[in-house]
Amino acid sequence: MFKLALSSFKHRWRDYLVLFSGLVMSSAIFYMFEALATNKDFLKQNSMISMIGYVFQFGSVLLTIITLVYIGYANSFLLSMRKRDYGLFMLVGARKGKIGQLIWLETLLVGILATIIGILLGTGLTTGVSHLLVQTLDLTLKHFSAWYTTAALVTLVLYVGLFLIAGLFNLIALTKTPALKLLHSNDQPNRPQLHPVRQIIEVLVGVISIGIGYWAMSHLIDLQLAGIGIALVTIVLGTYLLFNAVFVWLVVLLKRFNWAQRGLNRFTLSQLSFRIRNYTKILSIVAMLFALALGAITTGMGFHQQVPLMAQGGSAYDLSLVNPTKAQQKTVNQLKPIRQATYRYKATTKVIYYNAADFNQQPFYTTHTIGKKQMSFKLVKNNAQQLKKSFYNYQLGDLQATVNINKKAVFLSAKAYHQLKQPEMQLVVFATKDFQKHFTTFKHLTKQQAKRSVNTRIGATGGRYYGYQVFNGMYSGLEFMGFFLGVAFLAMLASCLMFKILSGAAADRQRYRMLDKLGTTRSQLKKALRQEIAVLFILPGLVGIVHVLFGLQMFKIIMVTSPYQGIWLPFGIFAILYLGYYWLTLKIYQRLVL
Amino acid sequence: MPTTPIMTVADLHKTYGKAGSKQYEALKGIDFDVQPGEFVGIMGASGSGKTTLLNMLATLDQPTSGEVTIHQQPITHLKGNQLADFRAKEIGFIFQDFNLLETMTAYENIALPLMLQNVASKKIRPAVEQVATQLGINDFLTNYPNELSGGQKQRVAAARALINEPAILFGDEPTGALDSKSARELLDMFTKINQEQAVSILLVTHDPFSASYCQRILFIKDGKIGQELRRDQLSRRDFYQQILDTLGTFEQ
Ligand SMILES: Nc1ncnc2c1ncn2[C@@H]1O[C@H](COP(=O)(O)OP(=O)(O)OP(=O)(O)O)[C@@H](O)[C@H]1O
Ligand SMILES: [Mg+2]
Numbered sequence: 001m002f003k004l005a006l007s008s009f010k011h012r013w014r015d016y017l018v019l020f021s022g023l024v025m026s027s028a029i030f031y032m033f034e035a036l037a038t039n040k041d042f043l044k045q046n047s048m049i050s051m052i053g054y055v056f057q058f059g060s061v062l063l064t065i066i067t068l069v070y071i072g073y074a075n076s077f078l079l080s081m082r083k084r085d086y087g088l089f090m091l092v093g094a095r096k097g098k099i100g101q102l103i104w105l106e107t108l109l110v111g112i113l114a115t116i117i118g119i120l121l122g123t124g125l126t127t128g129v130s131h132l133l134v135q136t137l138d139l140t141l142k143h144f145s146a147w148y149t150t151a152a153l154v155t156l157v158l159y160v161g162l163f164l165i166a167g168l169f170n171l172i173a174l175t176k177t178p179a180l181k182l183l184h185s186n187d188q189p190n191r192p193q194l195h196p197v198r199q200i201i202e203v204l205v206g207v208i209s210i211g212i213g214y215w216a217m218s219h220l221i222d223l224q225l226a227g228i229g230i231a232l233v234t235i236v237l238g239t240y241l242l243f244n245a246v247f248v249w250l251v252v253l254l255k256r257f258n259w260a261q262r263g264l265n266r267f268t269l270s271q272l273s274f275r276i277r278n279y280t281k282i283l284s285i286v287a288m289l290f291a292l293a294l295g296a297i298t299t300g301m302g303f304h305q306q307v308p309l310m311a312q313g314g315s316a317y318d319l320s321l322v323n324p325t326k327a328q329q330k331t332v333n334q335l336k337p338i339r340q341a342t343y344r345y346k347a348t349t350k351v352i353y354y355n356a357a358d359f360n361q362q363p364f365y366t367t368h369t370i371g372k373k374q375m376s377f378k379l380v381k382n383n384a385q386q387l388k389k390s391f392y393n394y395q396l397g398d399l400q401a402t403v404n405i406n407k408k409a410v411f412l413s414a415k416a417y418h419q420l421k422q423p424e425m426q427l428v429v430f431a432t433k434d435f436q437k438h439f440t441t442f443k444h445l446t447k448q449q450a451k452r453s454v455n456t457r458i459g460a461t462g463g464r465y466y467g468y469q470v471f472n473g474m475y476s477g478l479e480f481m482g483f484f485l486g487v488a489f490l491a492m493l494a495s496c497l498m499f500k501i502l503s504g505a506a507a508d509r510q511r512y513r514m515l516d517k518l519g520t521t522r523s524q525l526k527k528a529l530r531q532e533i534a535v536l537f538i539l540p541g542l543v544g545i546v547h548v549l550f551g552l553q554m555f556k557i558i559m560v561t562s563p564y565q566g567i568w569l570p571f572g573i574f575a576i577l578y579l580g581y582y583w584l585t586l587k588i589y590q591r592l593v594l
Numbered sequence: 595m596p597t598t599p600i601m602t603v604a605d606l607h608k609t610y611g612k613a614g615s616k617q618y619e620a621l622k623g624i625d626f627d628v629q630p631g632e633f634v635g636i637m638g639a640s641g642s643g644k645t646t647l648l649n650m651l652a653t654l655d656q657p658t659s660g661e662v663t664i665h666q667q668p669i670t671h672l673k674g675n676q677l678a679d680f681r682a683k684e685i686g687f688i689f690q691d692f693n694l695l696e697t698m699t700a701y702e703n704i705a706l707p708l709m710l711q712n713v714a715s716k717k718i719r720p721a722v723e724q725v726a727t728q729l730g731i732n733d734f735l736t737n738y739p740n741e742l743s744g745g746q747k748q749r750v751a752a753a754r755a756l757i758n759e760p761a762i763l764f765g766d767e768p769t770g771a772l773d774s775k776s777a778r779e780l781l782d783m784f785t786k787i788n789q790e791q792a793v794s795i796l797l798v799t800h801d802p803f804s805a806s807y808c809q810r811i812l813f814i815k816d817g818k819i820g821q822e823l824r825r826d827q828l829s830r831r832d833f834y835q836q837i838l839d840t841l842g843t844f845e846q
Contacts, residue, residue: 261715266702267695275696511695517654518754519682520710521675 015081017163018502019074021115025495026070027118027159028125032488033063034151036481040513041143049424058352059485061232062288068162069285070496071111073278075166077503080171086174096175102169103174111163118159119152125491133483141480154247199245206241209234220551239543240284247539248273249282264520264528271511271532275504282500283540286493290544290578293489295551298570300482302555302563303475308436311467313377314363318435319442320399321428328445329428335438337430340367348499352404354419356384356411364429366392384411399429399463435464490574494581497536501585505592512593523594528592538581545571598666599627600761600794601651606660608817620646621657621818628762631792633785635799635808637841642814644798645766651796652764653677653689665761679773682710686755686763690770693751694739701726701735704753711758725753729783745776749783756787762794769804781807802841806834813844820844 036042037056087100126146134141144150212233216227223230260266272279317339321328332340341362346353363381370376380392387393388411396407412420432438442465512525551564608621620643628634638644649655651662653669662669664684666818672680694703704722714719726732734742742750748768755763765784769777785807788795799805807830813821823840825833 258715261705261709261718262712263709266709267698267706270695270698270702511697514693514695515706516678517681517687518707518710519678519680521678523675524678524710 006288014508015077015503016110016477018499019077019081020110022495022499023071023111023114023307024118024121026067026492027115027155028122028496029488029492030063030067030158031119031122031155032126033059033131033485034154034353035122035146036484038150038154039144040147040423042477057228059292062236062292064158065236066285066492066496067158068289069281071159071162071166072498073281074499075107075170078110079170082106083174100171100175103170107167107170108160108163111166112160115156115163122155123152129484129487130480131478141476144480166487199249202241202245206238206245208238210238210242213238214550214553217551218455218556220554224492235373236284236288239287239547240280242543243280243283243287243539247283248276252278254569264515264524265531266585267515268528268531271508271528272535278500279536280490282496283494283536286536287540287543287547289489289493289496290540291547291551293486293493294544294570294574295486295548296482296489297481297486297574298548298552298567299555299563300479300484300486300563301570302567303479305566307468307471307475310471311464313367313369314467315395315398315463316367316379317399317429317431317463318438319430319445319465321445323426324428325448328438328448331441331445332428332430335430335441337432340428340430343427343429344417345425345427346417346420347404347407347425348422352400352406352407352409353422354409354411355414355417355418356383359384359387359411363397365431366390366395368392389409400427429463431464435455436468439465490577497581498585498588501533501536501589502592505589509593525594526590529593530586533582533586533589537578537585541578597629600630600632600665601628601796602663603627603651604661604663606647606662607649607658608643608650608655609658620817621650623806624660624814624817624819626812627653628794628796631653631788631794632794633788633797633807633809635797635805635811636814637800637802637805637811637837638814640800643817644800644814647814648764648766648796648798652685653681677813682707683758684761686758686760688748688751688755688763688765688768690767694747694754696739698752699736700731700742703739703750704735704757707754707758721757722753725757728787729753729756743776745772745779748772748776748780752780752783756793759791760793762796765795765799767799767801768797769799769801774803777801778802802834802837806830811837813840815844 037060043056065119082103086103089099090096123146130141130144130146213231213233216223216230216234220227251269254260255266255273260269318337321332324332341358341364343358343362343364344355360383363383364387365379366382366387367377368380370378379407382392382393387396393409396409397407400407435442446465512529515525515528549564552567557565603624603626606621606624606677607619609619610642611617618721624647636647646655650657650670651664653672657670658671667684669680682785687784694841695699695706698706701722704725708718722735723732726735729752731746731749731753734746734750739750751768752763763784772780781804784795784797787793791828797804797808805811806825809825811823811825812819813823821844823836828836830832
């Protein structure tokens with residue numbers, strides 16, 4: 001008996017490989033997610049806003065739902081693979097109890113093994129991805145480690161639990177069905193039918209529930225955690241209903257057109273309608289994953305773009321130097337500054353005295369926010385008198401040496417200034433055309449200043465460069481979460497689609513062989529494959545994009561800028577990745593099937 | 595009768611296995627002609643090379659040497675689109691199983707060759723209905739293959755093979771999986787289309803009853819044609835007896 005089971009295992013190792021690698025991938029990604037979500041220290045450290053915790057709970061629940069469907073899907077694949085075998089065993093006279101044991105064991109074994117390998121792989125992936133992100137995005141991470149025991153436990157418990165249920169389900173499904181039915185259970189066609197009333201209701205309910213979900217996401221401030229729950233349920237449900245109604249309707253309708261009678265179009269439509277139940281499920285999942293991945297990357301990139309903007313909003317100058325050396329001054333000049341000023345000052349323990357004449361000759365620029373939008377600025381010139389009254393005069397203080405930052409600034413007439421006994425110092429401030437270009441020079445200058453300050457006690461530097469460091473530190477965690485999750489969800493999406501497509505390859509292979517025998521040209525076959533797979537990519541892509549556009553509303557709370565600012569960039573990058581992935585899937589499938 | 599044959603087979607050889615590895619010569623020089631409108635049977639013991647021969651004739655496999663000509667066209671070196679076009683226009687086949695695409699209804703299965711040729715969609719439905727009527731499967735056109743009996747499936751397969759009016763129809767044990775009643779119906783249908791439409795048929799079988807429907811039978815033994823039997827004016831019952839006798843001596 002065991003030998004029999006093992007022999008068919010050997011026979012179908014290719015299918016098992018698809019199943020197994022799919023499960024490994026899924027658990028690996030789940031672990032990656034949990035490694036962030038369960039790491040409380042990391043979350044606390046990196047979120048000034050408690051909302052981020054909710055967002056992770058949202059993600060956790062959503063991913064669990066997706067995992068549920070994924071495992072259900074993998075399980076039915078396993079079941080369909082084994083149905084014939086077990087039917088045969090029963091015909092040969094094997095006892096049901098014995099077969100039941102075998103099914104149970106097989107499901108659990110495959111499941112647990114895949115989960116353990118998945119967790120290990122997940123740890124490896126987490127290390128790799130986080131390393132890559134920290135390097136390329138210049139991030140600083142604290143309290144983050146690739147191995148997180150809680151995450152591993154959560155993953156293991158969820159998966160083993162699900163497989164226990166799946167095993168039980170298989171047991172009942174297989175032992176309750178008569179042997180003959182098992183033998184012929186593969187490839188039952190679905191007859192897609194038009195029930196106009198039912199489908200209109202489905203569309204209505206779908207659209208309404210998605211609408212409620214969008215509304216909930218944009219009113220997260222009022223609804224708090226409940227909003228996330230509402231959005232979660234309604235959007236998943238709505239997406240599924242919408243696909244269910246529209247997809248069936250589309251396939252049935254398209255068949256009526258003359259276009260459907262040409263070449264292999266009818267065949268492709270039949271392929272789609274034959275597996276329509278599977279396809280609507282997978283399309284909904286892919287649409288959700290697409291939205292999550294794209295949303296996460298867009299948000300991550302949003303945070304990334306925010307850092308230089310905020311730095312720019314904090315000061316009109318890139319850097320300040322106290323008493324620069326001749327060499328330092330030369331370096332500054334080589335940067336071709338667009339603004340530069342030197343202000344003389346004398347400092348007591350409480351007050352900094354400036355020579356007002358300096359400010360009247362070289363006005364000091366402050367940045368002001370315009371209107372309600374926090375990320376639009378204008379530059380304003382100030383002479384000594386204006387600066388004294390300006391609300392924004394703290395920007396001068398920020399540029400001072402650290403020892404002087406909290407001292408009161410007083411602007412004196414030249415005469416009064418010269419009577420002061422304190423030693424005279426110079427504050428040099430400057431701005432270049434693009435401050436992000438000169439980071440290495442700034443870093444060099446800052447280091448020199450820090451070294452000198454040990455002896456001269458003249459402190460460090462301020463300005464946009466300094467602001468950039470501060471904000472980058474603040475946002476790194478959020479950025480990292482965005483990109484990391486984006487990558488994880490994209491991988492999950494890839495494995496979902498790949499799994500779906502590959503699990504049908506064996507059956508499709510026979511069909512395409514037959515088409516070939518009937519005199520189909522190779523280009524026709526290739527075109528049919530392209531179309532079938534394109535449908536699986538395009539539909540969820542479109543829905544996913546819409547979800548993201550609305551979902552970004554959530555981040556209005558966290559982001560200073562509009563979350564929609566510059567989204568063409570992440571969308572573009574994502575489109576290229578997605579297209580590349582389509583191409584790869586197509587090539588693999590063509591190799592398997594043709 | 596000095597008509598030009600619809601198919602000629604000249605000195606056909608097939609060796610399985612690559613040079614150097616273990617080789618097996620399945621066909622050792624086969625020669626024969628098929629006249630237009632002829633109904634020819636090919637018989638032989640299991641493993642004698644019947645399927646191998648048919649695959650070669652139906653362009654599904656390439657011979658090691660020799661040539662097959664259908665409609666004056668040499669077919670052994672057709673490739674790519676030419677091969678696809680040839681299969682779609684000139685020949686039809688029915689196999690023992692794996693005949694139909696289970697994702698498509700009977701109607702769609704039958705219409706497929708016409709769609710592949712991009713025939714105007716207006717002409718497709720009448721054409722399908724005509725063959726379907728001829729083969730008595732009008733009532734099942736909206737069924738999926740798994741909703742059809744074995745005999746009905748083979749008739750759908752036959753309809754699909756006939757829809758583009760091929761020069762020659764190949765069958766590899768098409769009655770193999772059928773009970774005797776369904777087998778008889780299918781064979782009657784073959785005879786009918788053979789007589790009414792003058793379609794040439796080449797039928798591989800190991801079953802003497804099926805073979806008795808043919809006009810001429812080629813017996814294959816060890817990769818060669820060992821004997822040929824003509825029905826001429828015999829009744830089918832007598833021909834059947836003759837086949838049994840021949841098999842008795844031939845197999846020894
Ligand atoms: N792909 C192959 N590679 C190697 N040998 C093969 C291959 N296909 C067939 N053979 C061998 O060629 C011989 C003829 O096989 P073929 O399938 O033509 O027999 P057949 O007459 O159709 O038998 P049956 O009545 O059992 O279907 C057999 O000995 C078989 O083992
Ligand atoms: Mg054979």
